[in-house]
Amino acid sequence: MGNNVMMKILGWMLNRMVAIRFFGILFGISFFVLSLDVLTNAKDLQALRPNDMTILLQYMLYRAPSVLVNYMGISMLLAMLLSLTELSYRNEMAAMWAAGVSPARIIIMLLPLAFVAGGLNFVLSDSAIPATTPQLRDWGIGDYGAEKLKLGEKDPIWMRAGPDILRAGSANGDSTRLNDVIIFRRDDQGLLREQIYAKSAALDEGRWTLTKVLVYYRDNLQPSRLDTLVYSGNMKPAQAGARSGAPEDMALTELFYFMDNQGFGIRPVWVYETWANKRISLFFSGLLMMGLCIPLATRFRRGGGLGALFAVGVGIGFVYFIVDGISLTMGELGFVKPWLAAWLPILAFGSLAVVMTLRSETV
Template sequence: MQLEFFPSRTVSIYMARMFVTRILAVAALLFVVLMSLDLLGQSDKIFAYKGNGQAELLIYISLRAPQIIDLVLPFSVLLATIVTLATLNQNSEVVAMKAAGLSAHQVLAPLLIAALGVSIITFAFSDRILSRATATLTAWQAADFGPIPRDSNVKANIWVRNGNDIVHAENVAGSGAATRLTGLTVYRRDNDGGLSQIIEASAGRYTSSGWMLSDASAFDVASGKREDLGAINFGGDIKPDQFTLSKVDPNGLSFMALYAAINELKAAGRPTASLEANLWHKLSGPLSALLMPLLGAVAGFGLARSGQLFLRAVMGMGLGFTYFVADNFALAMGNLGAYPPFLAAWAPFMLFLMLGETVLIRTEE
C-alpha cells in the first residue's frame, strides 16, 4: 500500500488531462444544444421589438451564454467523471492501479484536484462575469428587449421598521440628505405589538433632527378620533438609505455586493433570510463540482467483465442528478424561509459528501 495520497506524477497528469478534456467536450456539447433551444424560444421575442436584428441577437447570446455555462458545468463534471472512470475501467487501467497498491481515494485524487480547480474557476466566473450579465439581461428582458431605461431613482411601495413602528412610503425619490417621501403612513405599535396610532402625511423630507412631515394627521385606535398635526418631526433614527434601498436580485450581484446589500437591509429592518441563503449558495454552488468525482466514482470500479459497468454508470448519474434536485429543493425552501439560510445552502453538499464517501468506502475500500 502506497502512503502518498497521489499516484505517480505521470499517472496524475494523465488522468487529470483526460478528465479536463472530457469536461470541456461535454460542456461544449451541452452548451450548443441548450443555447440553440433557448434561441428558438427567445428569438421571436427579440425580433418583436421594432429595429432589432442580428446585432441584438448576438448581444442576447453574449448575455445568456454565461448563464448556460454556469448551468451545464456541474453536469459536465459529473458526466466527464463517469466517462473517464468507465474508460479507465474498460481498459483495465483502474485494475492496474489497484494492483499497484493504490486505494480508491488515491485513484480519484487527480480528478478531485482537477474538480477543485473547476470549482475555483466557476466561483470567479460567476462572481465577475455571470452576475453582471444576469443583471443586464434581466433589465433588457423587463424592457421587452428594447432600450434599457435609465434608473430614475424613484422607488415605490417602500416599508421600513423603526423600533416597534412600521413606516410605509408610497414613493421615495432622491438619495442621501435629498431624499423625499410622498404618501407617508406611520403605524405606531405598543410594546405588545398592538396598533395604537396611525399617522398619515402627504410628504416628508430629511433634516438633521429627523424627518419633517407635512400635512400630518393622527388617528388614535383606542378612541377612534382623528387629529390634525400639521408639520411634525418624526423618526430621528431612520436613515435615508433605509428608504432608498431597492429590491435586491441575488443573481445579479457579486458575493461582496450581495453581502453589503444584506447588511444594509438588516439595518433597515427588512427580512434577509432568502438573500442569506443565496449568499451561502454562491460558495456551495461552485463546490458542487468537487462532489461529482466522488458521486460518479462508482462507475470506475468493479470488474468490467462482470457486466455491471453500465449499471454502475447509471448509479453514478443517479447520485449526481439526485444531488442537483436536493440542492435546488433546499435553496427553494431557504427562499421561502422554511430552512435556515446556512442549512439551505450547505446541507445537500454535506449530505451527499457523506453519502459518496459511504458508497466508496463500503464498495471499494
C-alpha cells in the same frame, strides 16, 4: 522519486481528461439552451431595437452566466461518468487499482479541477449574475417579463432604521428624495405601532422631512393629518441593484447587507441567510460530484457493466439535484435552519461519498 513523478503525471492526465469533457459538455449544453432562448424571444428583442441584430448577441451574453451555473453540476457529473467509463472500457482503471492508486488518491489528484469548477461556479453566481440581471429585468424578456423592474429613479426602494421599515414608490439616484412613502414604525418586539403615509420625503442634514402626511396608530386611535413631519431615523437604503429583494440575483456582500438590515421588510431575513450559505457551498459542488462517481468505478474495474455504472451515477446525481432544490425551498420558507437548508445536501451526499470511498478502499 519515480513514483511521485508518475503520480504527478497521472494526476495531470486525469485533470486534463475530465476538464476537457467538463467544459465541452458545459459549453455545449449552455450554447444549445441559449440558442433556443434567443430564437424563442427574437421577436421581442427586435422590438426593443428595430434593425439592430446585436441585441440578440448581447442578450445571449447576459443570459450566459445563469445558464452556465444551472448546468455546471450536471456537466461535472456527466464528465466524470464519461471519463470513468472510458478508462474502465480500456482497462486503464484496473491498471491504476493494480498500481495501488486508490479511489481516495484519485479524488485528491482531481482536487485542482474540483476547486476550479467550484470557484467558477461561485464567481458566476456572485459577480456575473448580479451584474447582468438589472439589464435583463429592464428588458423584461422571457423569464424576466413577469417581474420586470425598471432600474433607475422610478424603482421602488426599501430602507430600515432600527425596527422601522420604509418603502418608497420611487427615488432619485442617491435616494435623498422619495415619493409615495410608507413608514412602518414597529416596537422592539417587531409589532406595528404606527403607519405613516407621505406624498414625498427629503433628506436634509440626517433628518427626513415628510410632506402631506397621514398617520395611522395602533389600537384604532384617530389618524392624524399633517402638512409636514420630521423623521430622525437613520435610514439605510437597499442598494439600487438589489431593490427587488431577489436573493438569487444578489452578490454575497448584498446578501450580508440585507441580513444585517432584516431584509428591509421585503422578505424574511432567513431567506437571505439561506442563500448566503448556499452561495458559499458552491465551492464544493464539483468535489461532491467527483466523490460520488469515483467509488462507483471500483465495481466496474474490469470494463464490464459500463451501462450500469453510467445509469447508477446519473441516478445518484439527479437525486442529489432534487434534494438540493427541495432543501433550498424549505430554507426559504423557514421550515429548517438556513445553514442546514444550504448544507444538508452537501453533507448528506458527501457522507455517502465518504462511505463509498472507504468501502472501495478494500478493493
